[in-house]
Amino acid sequence: MFRFALTAAAFAVSASAALAQTEMPFALDWKFEGPAAPYTLAIDEGFFDDQGLRVTITEGAGSLDAIPKVATGAFPVGFADINSVMRFIDQNPGAPVVPVMMVYDKPPFAVVGRISQGVETPADLEGRTLGAPPPDGAWAQFPIFAAETGLDVDAITVEPVGFPTREPMLAQGEVDAVTGFSFSSTLNLIRLGVPEEDISVLLMADHGLELYGNAIIVNTDFAEANPEAVTGFLTGVAMGWQAAIDDPEAAIASLVERNPAADAELEQRRLQLAVETNVLTDAVREAGMGSVDPGRLAAAIEQTRQVYEFQTEPDPSLFFDGSYLPEGDVLMLSD
Structure with a gap:
């Protein structure tokens, strides 16, 4: 009974601690x-x-x-x-x-592109198609990136895309670049079979963003x-x-x-x-x-x-x- 009482008391203390969390x-x-x-x-x-x-x-x-x-x-x-x-x-x-x-x-905000589709520098985005999910944090900062790099936004075709289709569309050549987090989009493309040497990562923090x-x-x-x-x-x-x-x-x-x-x-x-x-x-x-x-x-x-x-x-x-x-x-x- 004594052992039972001790066990019950210990359980009660444990339960109280859990409830106190x-x-x-x-x-x-x-x-x-x-x-x-x-x-x-x-x-x-x-x-x-x-x-x-x-x-x-x-x-x-x-x-x-x-x-x-x-x-x-x-x-x-x-x-x-x-x-x-x-x-x-x-x-x-x-x-x-x-x-x-x-x-x-x-910040990991980036534009991630395909070198084989002509995207290596910010200026290369002009005349090309950019895939951007509307709720994306990188897309939200893209206007600042464009202003800091002197991009003519009107010369870029922006294609609203969903998160699940963003990298697949870039991998299939349906868009030339996408906005996203550098570490996410890059590795998603590699997983989809895009050669790493064909991926360009334009980290916005390296192009004027404070x-x-x-x-x-x-x-x-x-x-x-x-x-x-x-x-x-x-x-x-x-x-x-x-x-x-x-x-x-x-x-x-x-x-x-x-x-x-x-x-x-x-x-x-x-x-x-x-x-x-x-x-x-x-x-x-x-x-x-x-x-x-x-x-x-x-x-x-x-x-x-x-x-x-x-x-x-x-x-x-x-x-x-x-x-x-x-x-x-x-x-x-x-x-």
Whole structure:
């Protein structure tokens, strides 16, 4: 009976701890592909559990997808393009959503083309057909890319395409280039049999863009009521990214559990491309993950103003809130 009582007491404590966990469903921007592995690994390694959080992850349908999900409170946290969030907040004053942790310090927005179809430089897009999914974050920034590179947009035929058909259409020669994330479109084309040497990647950040990329966003009402949970979530995210950098094979194994159809080798390469190009930049090595430079954010706002007319004077404090970031070395990523 004594042993039974101890077992029952232990179960009660365990159940109470489970009940005490804060539920935090997380809305991804895209599918369970390589760059999502740090989040699945963080779940499997117990990084969120250690913060008193029960995190579940839902796939998304593009860079804009998570913004209304979080703004409406359907999800407390999500992953979305900060530039699209800026426009959403401007168009929906008072919307309870804000970026709180920068992940893609260098955005993966790109135009990906076929060299065999004459696309190697931005100027080559004139006179050719560009496939662009309307909800795509890269397409949303294309006007800035065009302005910075002096493109005559009227000389480009823009073909609205769906995400599932974007790379297949380029692989089949139905379009000459597409907008997308560099690591996604490139590897999707390789998977479809396009020779790597025939793929050109025009990373917008290498052609004048000052913009940041995707960030963790939160519902501000949830964050104000649960500040410790938000900081705990960001702690788990940082730990997940470092763990994925340290052991990409384990990260991809975690991802494949959620997406058994994934090509593990391809997704590991996609993850490592995201780390090398977008996440672990020189700035992140020096200052840590998650924050933004006020001067660069101001420059990004001014750059956005070139192609987007703000309804009200933009307030940078509405576009990023770093007050929930954890303190200490957890944000100092290293390879």
